[in-house]
Amino acid sequence: MPQSDLDTSRSSAQSEPAYLRSVFGANLRELSKSAPSIAQLCRDLRINRTQYNRYLSGEAFPRPDVLHQICTFFKVDARILLEPLADISNGDVTYTGGGSRIRAAIEEAGIAQVDTNKLVPGAYVMMRRSATDPEYLVVTLVSVRQEPDGSMQMFGLLTRTLAERVGLPTSIRGRRMNGVFFQHPGGFSFLAIVRNMPIWDMGFLENAFMGNPNLFYGYSIVTQRFVAGGQLIAPVAFKRIGSTMRDMMAVRHVIGYTHISKMSQPVQQIFSKSDVTPT
Template sequence: MLHRICRFFGVDARILLEPVDQIRSEPRSLLSHSFISDFIGAGVTHLSEEEFPSGFFRFSRAAFTEEDRFVVGLVHITRKEGFTFLRGFEPKEALSMHDMPTDPRTREFRGMVMPQAEGLAMLVSRRGAVTTSFNYLARVPALAKTYWVGYTVRTTPENPTGRRAARLVYEYLGRDTQLILNAARTAGYASAEELVPFHRKQLRIDEPFV
């Protein structure tokens, strides 16, 4: 009978059985769960275009598995329903060297971007939560609208022959078609000499990352 009455009036039967302050609707996502929403979830939707604009970015970092090589790539930043997201693709060579498929679906990675301290943080992964990494970026003061510099850390056990952390540079290309196409053509593995000069300078390739 209680169920029929509550259904007729469109109310939750728990309002008659539980204290009101204990009734919670189902969380829409992990980050909105009441246990962490005030700690992590609270800042996820407050990254403005001024702080980190939508559009295309070129990035450079040291390769994790190749000691003397670097990875240059292109990512797209977009906003949906108040959240900021990232999307890009791993270099084909990065997967082929491990005998993995190199189709776009396998190479694609996505992530979320959120404010963090004096900069922003990114949690990025390939499909199925594969090869997850944490990135932190802060603006370059003299070039605040164009460059962000920080580091990336991959979630992997310690390996004496590879890196787990490396410096990272992001360059905003906006929606400039020519710049975007040029960046796409040079995406992949690169030597230090092939890096964009300003990227090479910010990566400080002769200094160990600490």
């Protein structure tokens, strides 16, 4: 990769948490609609109005204690960092952009329901080797949850860095990714679809890397080559993280286009040993 691209990638990786601020800001704007006024709301929360406006616009992110204060006040949890408010508040919601279509395939195939003791619902980081630079990973924060019909669904946002690099829409709506997991004797396969785009990511993950029940690894294939010489097949891993505000904020620095050296040792082992012949 040219040095200029590396510099841009490093800069973008450092600013990638901006998309988390965008999700949080959008949810906070929706929650704030119930208040008689923003001024009164700021007084009740004991937060400076100028700073609160920066939260609303996605320009700033609150400290953990302030974030906890906001979540407690509105009676919501840390998922407001990741999922649209409508998905959090409506337990019967069906994800658009792939969920309903995939559900029919599950029923027709008769694949067993996913074992939630092995693939525990919650927050995960999805890591895939870059198609252009083997020393970098595309790291995405995703939410895995079991739907009322028993299927295990996945929701996430493609990073803004990745969207910009491959020419995809950079709006939050345009970067939404939905998927579903299938269970097999040795692990799980998954199918993920980018909202309103003919881009599918299909992969298989083996259970428990080196005995770690929260770390899954394998390979995935995408249905579109975004850059000349880019690989369709690449190593992939999912790592479960806690769902508290502290857990969410702890991983925000690796979200985006991230050098492998910044990841944990088990993750580095996965991607240092994984090799794929270009296709």
